[in-house]
Amino acid sequence: MEKMSRVTTALSGSALTGRTMHCHLDAPANAISVCRDAAQVVVAGRSIFKIYAIEEEQFVEKLNLRVGRKPSLNLSCADVVWHQMDENLLATAATNGVVVTWNLGRPSRNKQDQLFTEHKRTVNKVCFHPTEAHVLLSGSQDGFMKCFDLRRKDSVSTFSGQSESVRDVQFSIRDYFTFASTFENGNVQLWDIRRPDRCERMFTAHNGPVFCCDWHPEDRGWLATGGRDKMVKVWDMTTHRAKEMHCVQTIASVARVKWRPECRHHLATCSMMVDHNIYVWDVRRPFVPAAMFEEHRDVTTGIAWRHPHDPSFLLSGSKDSTLCQHLFRDASQPVERANPEGLCYGLFGDLAFAAKESLVAAESGRKPYAGDRRHPIFFKRKLDPAEPFSGLASSALSVFETESGGGSMSWFVDTAERYALAGRPLAELCDHNAKVARELGRNQVAQTWTMLRIIYCSPGLVSSANLNHSIGKGSSCGLPLMNSFNLKDMGPGLGSETRLDRSKGDTRSDTALLDSSATLITNEDNEETEGSDVPADYLLGDVEGEEDELYPLDTEHVHPEEPEYVLPQEAFPLRHEIVDTPSGPEHLQDKADSPHVSGNEADTASLAPVDSSSSLLSVSHALYDSRLPPDFFSVLVRDMLHFYAEQGDVQMAVSVLIVLGERVRKDIDEQTQEHWYTSYIDLLQRFCLWNVSNEVVKLSTSRAVSCLNQASTTLHVNCSHCKRPMSSRGWVCDRCSDRIGGLGRKAAQHPPTERSLPFPGATAVPACVLSAIMWLKVCSCGVRAAVMAAIFSTS
């Protein structure tokens, strides 16, 4: 109540009006200060010292206090302050150590009143007593604070900061005798003006210089400090030991801090370097500024609230030689632009996400996603009616726990480690990867690899005899094959889409559709037969017969003029290879899996069982007969990659992308590729597969991705002999060469390359843009000691 009445009295009669505006000064400003009447502002700098009247629409220069022809260093101002009791009284701090007071009531042109030359070094700050008319305080680089009585020629008392430079001094607004001073070494001191012999209290507030401080206008005990360490801290000084209440982390050294009037938790800051904006923070919300003023083009050097009881007008001076009035309603509010959604994986696979409450609420009403058997282990929602931001951007946080055992990703690790991505002909890569996938029981993936091989590898690899044998109906036969594959993968919706895609490339779309359905049906039949009658060894056994059964069915729908189908001889070694390695049970399991998968989906008709395609493999050789250029399939391959990525198997997408290289890259837009790459790399690193992730980075063609390996330039190597790190002394270990005496003979015999690192499993870590996160991960995995960051230059 009391506050309210005070506000009204303060503002009564002349409620502040104005708009966001600026005016050009002749020179950079170092500091500004506002007159008590809120209608005038003084700007001081190295070569400027002027008073401006703040009018409705503009600033009007009222008085130039720099008089005289010769520029004097006494006028080179580091700081300026306007007395809050006396409208005629100003004080400036000069860079040469002089404190000057000015009396605007003087009739002469020169308003200079008194000159105090007691400081030996630059005076950084001057401050009038809030209620006492004649008391002025100064803080200087020389480590002293002096208190002046303006009725006397000399200082009344001197306070020593023990030869540490004083950066700011501020009288407490509530305690008559108290003032705070901040120091270059990070300390804050509290003094009683009557006791110059020693400070009342001292504590270390910041790491590095404390550039500024400000007492809370209403709260007796609160002091805000800002330092070079980019922090703003709010201290409660009423307790026995200064207690840190709030801490705001900004992005640059904090040059000034000023509490916002009438807003208990708001303060404005500007920075010393680099960042030109003025921020208004709510100290309870230290991560996002409540408001931001972006008018200045160079660092802001002085800020002042126009009226001690009006929170909406902020004045600022800047190195860019402008004086600005900012209106709070015109400020940009970063909160509005903030994305209130977030998602993050925990170390053990837990998943947390935050989203707008409205979204979460809507979600909860819906039926949970069928495939998701996991539930949030906790669900947090801030319920604070006093919270001022709840309307703006409040999020609900949910955390999901991994189901123990359920989310085993061993297949991922195995696949990542065993896949071959480069260094061999495409056909070999595909075969190898198909084999790997099959061994891990991922038949669909294996299938894809095999098909890719067939699509992209030059027909020369397959003997001409094989080419000729096939049913020749070429496209129409081949396409259904592809289709069946795609259909079963993508489910009904996507499948039909593919069908359409494909039909674009095929003149006889009708036939093709017929074909595909026919093939599918056949496949279905086929699978059933296999599943029931010929378990496991159908691959080995008389595939011929089955295929014979199969093909005539197909041929019915296609051009009959093609020569009779002959089983390709070359298919056998391939199949042998496949059969040799996996054991029977795995196959059975696969078979059991596939119906399960299809059973989950609604439209069984369009689904081809996974396993049947194994038998179709041999058929697919027929494709070469068609002499279709691989380009023809690029649309399908692209869709296939997208499909895998959507399914969450970004590993497949990236691997195929790398293996196929130029053949498909042009069909997929850069951003998607980059997204896949980064996701895959992230996953790899999550599983500590540093080598693989490095290889992927190296092989990627996306610029943004390959940059990941270029941020750091250091190769850490351990000596193979003594296991100590060899810090950049080349390939010879100092210690060992010393001890052995043979000048690294031993080391030379066993050059400590990566292969001889003590922990071959964890050899390389790219310290990159993501390094902070990655190192954390490394630590938490306990691999750090074992990990030698290695960078494979991608140049």
Place this chain on the structure above:
Amino acid sequence: MIVADSECRAEIKGYLPFARGGVAGPGTREEHQEGRARRGPRGPSAFIPVEEQILQEGAESLEQHLGLETLMSSGRVDNLAVVMGLHPDYLSSFWRLHYLLLHTDGPLATSWRHYIAIMCSYLVGSHMTEFLQTGGDPEWLLGLHRAPEKLRKLSEINKLLAHRPWLITKEHIQALLKTGEHSWSLAELIQALVLLTHCHSLASFVFGCGILPEGDAEGSPASQAPSPPSEQGSPPSGDPLNNSGGFEAARDVEALMERMRQLQESLLHDEGASQEEMENRFELEKSESLLVTPSVDILEPSQHPDILCFVEDPTFGYEDFTRRGTQAPPTFRAQDYTWEDHGYSLIQRLYPEGGQLLDEKFQVAYSLTYNTIAMHSGVDTSMLRRAIWNYIHCVFGIRYDDYDYGEVNQLLERNLKIYIKTVACYPEKTTRRTYNLFWRHFRHSEKVHVNLLLLEARMQAALLYALRAITRYMT
């Protein structure tokens, strides 16, 4: 650019074949040790006599310094470290930065860092070795023209930083950062700049203290490298204490003490000089620094031919900040761009570790004191140290508003000024004579202390100019 090291030639020859083979040869080290053994009584410095007890102390205190061993990657205490070890507190922070700049992970490739160091420093020999060991391309060592375009672009700013840092403008920065095939990133540039200034100022220290190159035991004529010209002019006895002028020197110390006392008192009584006078005093000091320029005859370039291939414009040297008749660049106002406020904040953003260590190093150097002056102890030397620091900055055109440059005149004797000016601006011209002439009654460790101030003040001055240019570029 400032180069004295001649051993490098031999070293390069020794290394090149190995380097081509891919692995640095193991033989060199052995040779090195033998060389050290054979060197006998030669001390680490040409100026400071070996017998000087304090040098041994320096080496010992150095060994005592825990953690230094690991920092000094070379695993050996080199001459530089022995001399600098007279001030162990400083040495440790110096090495920390040195190690960070050259060996710790950072934006620039290690071999590049050594190449940059080669471009500007005395330690060419050891950097060449390291350059090759860290996988540098031996081709580059044939000259700057063989180095990549990106590195060549740095040579202009290298030249300016070394000799006339006040000429660096935001256009230079712009040219380096302009996007293109050979552009620098801001982080890389900052590291390169710190490295360049570090090497330049290190060169000042090396010449200023007459530190001998490592391991050239054969006594080849080149072993006198750090003090090539007018060596013959120096007095035969290197020990000032035994000089006939000993008494005189002692009187000088007394006089200096007296003046410091007077200044202290005058400050208390506050007889502040007028503004114009202050202004004049700075100008006077600046222009007087013109007069303490080494005589013209030794000004002609005496660069070592080996190194010239890394220098694009060998005739470019320090030119007096205020040369009469020419348009003087505006004075750098120290208060408008200080290291503590602005320089640190900028570096902190782009090269945080470097900023921290630089800050510590400047602080250690500026506040280092043993409260002694010659044979007196318990003296507050802050005034003298500040005079030296500000005088060095004055030579580079940096003016402190709150400093009365009359103090410089009273506290720094003419020989000291000559020495400071020479070491700061033409380090390769430093002779034993100039070293011996100043502060004749002072200890060698105190003279080394002056050199530390020189090193740091020079580095800070160059950095401030460079960082100010970057700041201007960024705004």
